[in-house]
Amino acid sequence: MDTSSGEPMLQEARQAWLDAQQAEWGDPMRLHRPGRLAAQALDQARDVVAAAVGARPDEVIFTASGVHASHAAAAGLALGRRRVGPRIVTTAIDHSSVLAAAAASGAHDAVQVDHEGHVDLDAWAAAVGTAGTAAACIQVANHEVGTVQPYAEAAEICRRTDVPLVLDATAALGRIDLSNANGWSVLTGWAGAFGGPASVGILVIKKNVRWRPPYLTDDYQGGRWPGVPDVPAIYAAAVALDCWTQSGRTVGERQHDLVDQLRAGIVQRVPDVDVAGDPVRRVPHLLTFSALYVDGETLTLELDKAGFAVASGSACSASSEHPSHVLAAMGALTHGNVRIGLTQATTSAEIDQFLAALPPIVAGIRATVGA
Amino acid sequence: MNEAASSFEGLSLDCRGMKCPRPIIEVARRIGEVSVGSLLELLADDPAAGPDLAAWCRMRGQTLIASDAPRFIVRRES
Numbered sequence: 115m116d117t118s119s120g121e122p123m124l125q126e127a128r129q130a131w132l133d134a135q136q137a138e139w140g141d142p143m144r145l146h147r148p149g150r151l152a153a154q155a156l157d158q159a160r161d162v163v164a165a166a167v168g169a170r171p172d173e174v175i176f177t178a179s180g181v182h183a184s185h186a187a188a189a190g191l192a193l194g195r196r197r198v199g200p201r202i203v204t205t206a207i208d209h210s211s212v213l214a215a216a217a218a219s220g221a222h223d224a225v226q227v228d229h230e231g232h233v234d235l236d237a238w239a240a241a242v243g244t245a246g247t248a249a250a251c252i253q254v255a256n257h258e259v260g261t262v263q264p265y266a267e268a269a270e271i272c273r274r275t276d277v278p279l280v281l282d283a284t285a286a287l288g289r290i291d292l293s294n295a296n297g298w299s300v301l302t303g304w305a306g307a308f309g310g311p312a313s314v315g316i317l318v319i320k321k322n323v324r325w326r327p328p329y330l331t332d333d334y335q336g337g338r339w340p341g342v343p344d345v346p347a348i349y350a351a352a353v354a355l356d357c358w359t360q361s362g363r364t365v366g367e368r369q370h371d372l373v374d375q376l377r378a379g380i381v382q383r384v385p386d387v388d389v390a391g392d393p394v395r396r397v398p399h400l401l402t403f404s405a406l407y408v409d410g411e412t413l414t415l416e417l418d419k420a421g422f423a424v425a426s427g428s429a430c431s432a433s434s435e436h437p438s439h440v441l442a443a444m445g446a447l448t449h450g451n452v453r454i455g456l457t458q459a460t461t462s463a464e465i466d467q468f469l470a471a472l473p474p475i476v477a478g479i480r481a482t483v484g485a
Numbered sequence: 486m487n488e489a490a491s492s493f494e495g496l497s498l499d500c501r502g503m504k505c506p507r508p509i510i511e512v513a514r515r516i517g518e519v520s521v522g523s524l525l526e527l528l529a530d531d532p533a534a535g536p537d538l539a540a541w542c543r544m545r546g547q548t549l550i551a552s553d554a555p556r557f558i559v560r561r562e563s
Binding site: 386388404406407408409428436437441442445446447448449450483484485 | 504505506507509510513514532533535536537539540541543544
């Protein structure tokens with residue numbers, strides 16, 4: 115139940131990857147037959163991504179990871195618009211890669227969010243409208259709590275003030291229809307989040323945008339990302355995204371119901387629990403909650419012993435000394451945190467098993483700490 | 486816990502050096518010792534103490550009067 119660092123690879127994507135590896139595709143820039151076949155596969159992959167986000171195929175670039183795409187998006191706009199100024203506006207709960215890229219610009223404005231994680235649009239407008247703003251970044255949906263941002267409204271504010279918007283679609287691609295999402299200048303994503311290879315990042319840069327590569331480039335991908343593309347991995351990523359486009363709505367509706375079942379069950383059965391995020395306008399597969407007086411590390415390990423693999427945003431259970439910046443910015447409880455991400459395979463019976471296992475584990479931990 | 490470490494007049498809990506959720510557990514255990522309307526001081530340097538004390542106050546109907554790490558003040562409301 116942990117898809118925080120990616121959904122397990124979809125069977126169709128795995129098969130496509132193997133088939134592509136055996137197809138002996140060559141360098142897509144070469145004129146020989148293996149090169150032409152690879153170029154065709156790359157074009158198909160661009161078509162799939164372009165259709166999913168409402169862009170043109172030649173605007174689609176494949177990077178080495180989602181983090182690379184985030185860094186390239188923000189730093190490239192800051193470089194392209196350096197005469198305007200260095201400021202980059204984000205929300206307080208953007209992915210850490212986006213916050214790092216914004217901080218590296220030298221002038222970062224992180225706009226506050228409400229208790230469910232929605233950005234404050236008045237504060238957003240004020241921040242975006244401040245002179246010297248090179249770019250603004252917002253998520254379609256948050257990667258920890260699932261809350262969908264009012265990204266269309268945020269985009270309209272950016273359009274009015276002529277500030278390019280980076281739309282981080284990482285948690286949303288395949289799960290929320292973005293084929294008609296307008297108003298963004300650069301869109302980022304990551305194949306690992308929707309059951310494609312973790313080695314494929316997605317960067318879509320609209321044609322008229324003043325973006326410059328913030329790194330050395332070569333002839334590949336129109337001079338926007340260097341090096342020979344890993345075409346079999348990219349092809350597998352496109353197959354995974356296409357699977358979601360074909361069947362995603364059914365899977366999404368099922369996952370949405372399962373998370374509702376989880377949410378209601380947890381609140382009902384475990385006292386003193388803080389469930390984070392928008393209960394309705396959210397991505398289908400994520401749920402984050404925190405149990406008062408419980409430390410996240412013990413909770414994660416006890417759940418693991420019981421057969422449930424979950425992530426946590428608590429400081430003691432993460433790699434960092436600090437608690438989740440998302441939970442802290444939302445005013446949500448950060449200790450005793452559990453982050454659940456359903457896969458396509460998660461069943462209602464598994465949710466019931468989790469709901470049966472959780473209350474005695476939480477009660478047991480509380481008893482040992484005298485809470 | 487050293488309750489004499491501060492000039493605060495009233496119950497002061499020195500939870501510096503403790504990892505969350507321990508400081509919050511201590512506040513929950515001891516809040517009953519101050520009367521309704523009175524203040525409790527928490528000294529805590531764990532980075533989660535600020536956000537978690539705010540969340541605890543919200544969940545428990547108490548008021549966070551001051552939050553300036555490592556010093557926090559809670560007013561007991563109920």
